[in-house]
Amino acid sequence: MTGYFESLINDVPGNADSLTSLAAEWDTYGNHCDGLADDAMSSAHLAPEWVGQARDDFGKSLGRQRNRYINLGGDCTTASSAISVYAGAVRAGQSYIENLRYQASKLDEEVDNAPVPLLARAKNASAASVLVSEAHIRIESVKQAADTCAQDLARIVHIEPVQVNDNNNPTEGGQMGQLSADDIAQIQKDLDALKDGTFDWEGMKQGHIGDCYFLASMAAMAQTPEGQRRLASMIQPHYDEDGNVDGYLVRLPDDPAHPNASPAREVFVHSKYINGATQGGRVGAYSILEAAWGQNHPGGSNSGGNPQPGIGGGMPADSFKVMTGKSATTLKSDGSEGSYDVVERIRIVAASQQHQPMVASTINTDATYTQGMASVNATVNGQPTQIDLYGGHAYTIVSADANGVTLCNPHGWNPTTGGKEAPATFTLSWDDYEKYYGNTAIGSR
Template sequence: MTGYFESLINDVPGNADSLTSLADEWDSYGNRCDGLADDAMSSAHLAPEWTGSARDDFGTSLERQRNRYINLGGDCTTASSALTVYAGAVRAGQSYIENLRYQASKLDEEVDKAPIPQLARATLIPAASALVFAAHIRIEAVKQAADTCAQDLARIVHIEPVQVNNNNPSEGGQMGQLSGDEIAQIQEDLKALKNGTFNWEGMKQGQIGDCYFLASMAAMAQTPEGQRRLASMIQPHYDEHGNVDGYLVRLPADPAHPKDSPAREVFVHSKYINGATQGGRVGAYSILEAAWGQNHPGGTNSSGNTPRGMSGGLSSGALPVFTGKPATELKSSGSAGGYDANERNQIIQASQQHRPMACGNSPIKAPFANGPVSVDATVNGQPAQIKLGGGHAYTIVSADANGVTLCNPHGKNTYSSGRDAPATFTLSWQDYEKYYGNTAIGNL
């Protein structure tokens, strides 16, 4: 019969065996998805004599489907890991509680053997209270493990929308699981960001039209303070073995009102195969880009699509994602003198204060109505002519009385001769005002 003190120890909520069984089911489904991925690719060999453009398109479609199965399988495996961690917390909690109950039962035995049970019980109350308190702490820890598991499950399963251009699916939105080497590199990037030693240059935009977001991210990474802000948005996520299996990234639910909107945390364990890279490799930039895509129901599709995608936007809307504060937006008429003296001074002062800045232009207004234009610039300290295209955003590296220095998130520019040019170049104020009608200044 349970004694008085023993009855004060509550049960741990949850069924560890049922949770383990559910985790096994998720793991099994993940393995099944991996098998389906293999089946999809093996079907390409069923008609070896089939050649031509239709065969090539079919192969591309199979590769796209294979990636979807692999990503879904990875989601299932990660969900299984989350459930396994929770099951372990329940099982360990139950064992701990049983030990406390055993200690409480020993106190009950002392009461039963005492000449005056009431006096013995009163004497043992402090010891019993300590056991009850320890049980309460452990039970609350298990409840927290349940909340964590639920949050993980809500974040983990993500199906990326297909990117459609002119009614045709493209490869821009395809995702691939992070490899062990890529995770190791991201960990190194995070360490450098936290230390303020990250090399912000070397970004290369992929096939996604999120230049406004990438330019803003690179603008943040120009200063140690901005780098630490980027690092604070990314937290490693660990599997049941204590290994990093992805990242939790916090973004404002409404970037236009970052202070008033609740933070939205997304789980990232994949990168865009044709997305942004850093120095030719996957890194912290890639993780933030993947998280930004998850923040849009339309994925990598155009911002004009229904549902809305991440392609197309202004840096004035992206900088608040990183700073947590609305950006200052300046607009030029697109002609010489388009920014007044006060606005020029704002840009110069922001540069001197090392505030993050980015700029953009419109592809439909002059001078980009007929395509890219050639403009005089300074590249590596030498005069040169480079081509500028419309509808593109750039990181502002610096600004002074002589002009504005910009960096292309594509990682390069093009000389008027057609050769590749460095990503960074300087324009006179006259040309900057003519070609870049929108300047966004971040507020750290």
């Protein structure tokens, strides 16, 4: 029969065996999805004589379907891991509580065997109180594990919308792929570099997603150690039941779906856009932040003009607001001479000297673009170079002084009139800058 002190220690909530079974079911379904991914690709060989455009389109469709199955399978496996962690917390908590109950039962035995039970109960009350307090702490920790598991499950399962073009046909831009062990190892190095302020901010290369405004804003922030640490603070590693990093929890300071709400919705990122932003040609911190940005939008990597808005298209001022939690200043030019007046030029130069992040966009001017490009005389590595600017594109401002503005293309390079590639960073005179860049966004440090 349970004694008085033993009865004061409550049970740990949860059933470890049921949770372990549930985790196994999720893991089984994840493996099933991996099998379906293999089946999807195997079906391509069922019609070996089929060739032509339709066959090529079918192959691309199978590739997209394969990636969806792999990503869903990865979600299930990660969810299984989250449930297993919770099951482990419940099982350990139950064992801990049983040990406390055993100690409490010994106190009850002393009371039962004492000549004067009431005096013995009073004598042992202090020791019993310690046991009850320890039990309460452990039970609360298990409840916290349950909350963490629930939050992880809510964040983990993510179905990325299919990216479509203007004709509503699917494209390859929005496909996602699971982070590999090598990807995670490199991201960890990037996070260390961001925290140390030694990250190579110019290593960015935009992919097939129209989020130049967001990428250019990230690069602008990463120009200073302070900005790099701010970016690093948005990314927290997430660990599986074995203590290995299996993805990242990313929280942007502002929520684009609810701009007046704070803090933002935290998302779990364990996939990257296969054709998204890279760092030095490989997956890195930029890739993780871009994936989180997409998950914060109902349309994923699609255009912001879609019924379900995505990250394709936007304004740098909005990006700065999301990443810093502070409003940005926007200066505008219509492309005519003197559109950025003396005060505005001084303001841009002053912001550069104070290391404020800035992004310039080739919009809202009368400049002529042929097939979306405009040729301009720039200075690259100290040499006069004719490069092509993209219309409707965002560029990171590197610096500005009385002689002009130095910018960096998030593509990682610039096209030249001769068809060759020029380095991403270049300098324009003020006259050319105000002719082509009708929008200058100045963020806060």
